[in-house]
Amino acid sequence: MSxxxxxxxxxxxxxxxxxxxEPISGPAGPSLKNEMMLPAVxxxxxxxxxYEAANLAKAVPGSKVYLVSLGPKxxxxxxxxxxxxxxxxxxxxxDGPASGFTDAHEAAMALAEAIKTIPGLDKSKxxxxxxxxxxxxxxxxxxxxxxxxxxxxxxxxGVDRIQVREDDSFxxxxxxxxxxxxxxxxxxxxxxxxxxxxxxxxxxNDPQVGMANMRTIMPALQKAKAAKVGxxxxxxxxxxxxxxxxQTRIVKDMAADEIAKEIAEWIGKN
Amino acid sequence: xxxxxxxxxTEADGTLPKVALEALGAAQELAASIAxxxxxxxxxxxxxxxxxxxxxxxxxxQILAVAGAEYAQxxxxxxxxxxxxxxxxxxxxxxxxxxxxxxxxxxSGVSHRINGRVDTHVNSITVTNDTPxxxxxxxxxxxxxDLERTQRPWLMLIDSGCHAAYEGAxxxxxxxxxxxxxxxxHKRTNVTGIQAPKSDEQTIRPDADLLFVAGAGWTKxxxxxxxxxxxxxxxxxxxxxxxxxxxxxxKSLVDLSGEGQDVLQFMSHLNQVGQTGSTPRHAKxxxxxxxxxxxxxxxxxxxxxxRAINLDANCGWARGKADxxxxxxxxxxxxxxxxxxxxxxxxxx
Numbered sequence: 001m002s003x004x005x006x007x008x009x010x011x012x013x014x015x016x017x018x019x020x021x022e023p024i025s026g027p028a029g030p031s032l033k034n035e036m037m038l039p040a041v042x043x044x045x046x047x048x049x050x051y052e053a054a055n056l057a058k059a060v061p062g063s064k065v066y067l068v069s070l071g072p073k074x075x076x077x078x079x080x081x082x083x084x085x086x087x088x089x090x091x092x093x094x095d096g097p098a099s100g101f102t103d104a105h106e107a108a109m110a111l112a113e114a115i116k117t118i119p120g121l122d123k124s125k126x127x128x129x130x131x132x133x134x135x136x137x138x139x140x141x142x143x144x145x146x147x148x149x150x151x152x153x154x155x156x157x158g159v160d161r162i163q164v165r166e167d168d169s170f171x172x173x174x175x176x177x178x179x180x181x182x183x184x185x186x187x188x189x190x191x192x193x194x195x196x197x198x199x200x201x202x203x204x205n206d207p208q209v210g211m212a213n214m215r216t217i218m219p220a221l222q223k224a225k226a227a228k229v230g231x232x233x234x235x236x237x238x239x240x241x242x243x244x245x246x247q248t249r250i251v252k253d254m255a256a257d258e259i260a261k262e263i264a265e266w267i268g269k270n
Numbered sequence: 271x272x273x274x275x276x277x278x279x280t281e282a283d284g285t286l287p288k289v290a291l292e293a294l295g296a297a298q299e300l301a302a303s304i305a306x307x308x309x310x311x312x313x314x315x316x317x318x319x320x321x322x323x324x325x326x327x328x329x330x331x332q333i334l335a336v337a338g339a340e341y342a343q344x345x346x347x348x349x350x351x352x353x354x355x356x357x358x359x360x361x362x363x364x365x366x367x368x369x370x371x372x373x374x375x376x377x378s379g380v381s382h383r384i385n386g387r388v389d390t391h392v393n394s395i396t397v398t399n400d401t402p403x404x405x406x407x408x409x410x411x412x413x414x415x416d417l418e419r420t421q422r423p424w425l426m427l428i429d430s431g432c433h434a435a436y437e438g439a440x441x442x443x444x445x446x447x448x449x450x451x452x453x454x455x456h457k458r459t460n461v462t463g464i465q466a467p468k469s470d471e472q473t474i475r476p477d478a479d480l481l482f483v484a485g486a487g488w489t490k491x492x493x494x495x496x497x498x499x500x501x502x503x504x505x506x507x508x509x510x511x512x513x514x515x516x517x518x519x520x521k522s523l524v525d526l527s528g529e530g531q532d533v534l535q536f537m538s539h540l541n542q543v544g545q546t547g548s549t550p551r552h553a554k555x556x557x558x559x560x561x562x563x564x565x566x567x568x569x570x571x572x573x574x575x576x577r578a579i580n581l582d583a584n585c586g587w588a589r590g591k592a593d594x595x596x597x598x599x600x601x602x603x604x605x606x607x608x609x610x611x612x613x614x615x616x617x618x619x
Contacts, residue, residue, distance in 0.1 A: 015409070017410075023413050023415075030415070044546040100408045100409055103387065104388065105381075105382065105388075108382075135410050135545060135546070136409055137408065138391065138407070138408065138409070138411075139389070140378065140390055141378035141381075141388050141390060144375075144377075144378040144382075145379060145381070145382045147379060148379045149382065153346065153350065153455065153456075154346060154347060154458050155346040155350075155375065156375075157371070157374065160539070171462075173465065174371070174375075175371065175540065176344070176464070177370065177371055178472075178475070179466075179473065179474030179538075179541070180464055180465060180467075182344060182371075182461060182464055183463045183464065183465055184460060185460050185462055186458055186459045187458040187459070188458075197539040197542070197546065201525070233419055234387070234418075234419055235419070235420070236416070236417050237403055237415075237418060238416040239408070239413055239414070239415040240413060240414060240415075241412070241413050241414075242413070242414060245590040246590045246591055246593055247590070247593075248587070248589070248591070249593065249594045249595070250595050250597065251594060251595065251596045251598075252583060252597045254598070256598060256599070256602040256603050256605070256606050257606045259579070259596045259606075259607075260603055260606035261610060263556065263577065263596075264607060264611055264614065267480060267513060267554070267611075
């Protein structure tokens with residue numbers, strides 16, 4: 001493998017999964033109550049994509065990782081303080097909403113435009129990484145559209161592994177139904193890879209990596225361009241929390257064999 | 271008036287997957303609900319005649335197809351070309367497709383090609399005054415929304431288990447082939463195979479009635495102060511073999527496996543349900559050694575009947591999320607339960 005990659009990871013920020021969310025409606029459509037107050041994290045799937053990108057960049061010398069992120073500047077800065085300690089990357093920030101209620105096409109447009117501004121971007125070395133879905137919109141749409149906007153028509157979703165070969169082609173494992181993987185080979189970059197979880201554990205925080213990253217992150221945040229990202233043509237008639245509340249029966253002090261009998265009967269019922 | 275395209279790919283044997291028949295049911299219903307709206311069928315795959323005949327009586331005005339060896343593979347470049355041409359040839363304003371991994375991989379990219387808009391993971395479609403609205407979930411199944419779009423074409427991917435499947439009698443379909451000229455650019459990717467677990471290690475069964483979720487509690491120290499991962503494996507695999515249930519896992523448990531700890535060897539990230547895992551649909555779910563915080567609850571959103579076995583009476587499941595919570599030791603209950611199920615199986619045999 002001789003050709004280094006330019007790996008662009010598209011990763012948004014989402015509310016911490018442990019936070020309770022509540023929708024509210026405003027003139028611009030639905031949003032989250034106290035959205036700016038909620039602690040945010042890097043989208044979990046985008047995180048996997050970032051770690052895989054860093055791993056690949058380490059394996060292919062000369063490769064570089066960019067993280068392109070759309071979100072409110074203040075929130076991005078807060079999240080980057082943590083993310084920056086994980087792996088080395090250069091941030092390209094776009095100042096705009098991170099809401100799940102914006103349209104995937106508009107988000108893709110803002111991200112594709114930001115990718116085009118990366119100096120020296122060479123499409124023949126380009127790999128676009130990201131989560132195959134997000135913890136906000138959860139549509140699995142944005143990456144595909146970014147790929148189309150940039151003219152990249154070798155795309156893979158639900159990726160768990162990429163293995164680059166000597167001739168710069170690569171083999172990819174994509175999740176399909178029934179816990180199986182589809183195995184494909186691609187002639188080489190450019191390609192879009194929407195990551196599932198991969199096989200890498202989350203990297204430990206490294207303050208030295210963090211300090212090196214922050215030297216470029218702060219200027220990137222300062223010069224982040226504002227993007228108008230909304231949901232034109234999309235009308236939310238209703239957004240609500242699921243109402244279903246179960247009348248839970250708590251069973252204490254029942255013998256194990258009685259519980260087993262009850263569960264076996266329950267399983268057997270149509 | 272809308273022109274509704276039902277779009278689907280065929281399987282290797284030329285048939286349609288079950289979720290495609292569910293999407294066809296939704297497309298049929300939508301066409302009937304909006305006055306004067308024709309239904310068109312668009313199929314792509316290696317062979318499509320068998321599938322077309324199976325749905326010949328669905329009331330489609332036209333059955334279009336892109337077929338051939340190049341489309342037998344689930345590959346973005348050729349699938350996107352096929353879907354794009356079917357959308358253009360049908361002049362569809364609304365496209366309904368099933369949420370298979372193959373359709374999900376291309377539908378959004380194609381929406382951009384045809385200057386349309388896309389919604390995936392659609393659960394239902396309703397019509398009021400000839401205006402369709404889709405229901406889908408946001409923030410990983412934590413809130414649900416009804417939405418309408420003014421843009422057309424509007425492409426929608428229907429999740430499995432959300433609509434009754436089409437059940438019409440087969441007939442003789444008149445299939446119109448749509449031709450596409452493929453270039454080298456379409457063939458940079460080749461599908462070389464499928465990696466599947468051995469049949470005795472198969473633990474993910476999307477069509478199973480029951481989902482069995484294992485939490486990290488299975489790997490923790492038990493009453494004797496020791497962890498018993500091998501025993502846990504035996505219990506869980508034994509239960510799966512006896513019930514043919516699908517296996518789900520909490521994130522904490524699969525992360526332990528990923529870190530190389532000697533835990534449950536058959537467990538992988540593919541099993542994970544919840545915030546960063548799948549949100550499967552099964553009639554029943556049994557959770558064991560798994561607490562009920564929000565990220566876990568997300569994974570159970572579409573499980574109809576839910577029961578849990580947990581030592582903690584104050585587990586999150588006790589707060590209106592499960593139908594029954596058994597405060598008990600899962601090791602003990604599974605020992606008895608597997609014995610009972612094996613006995614029943616012997617009697618039935």
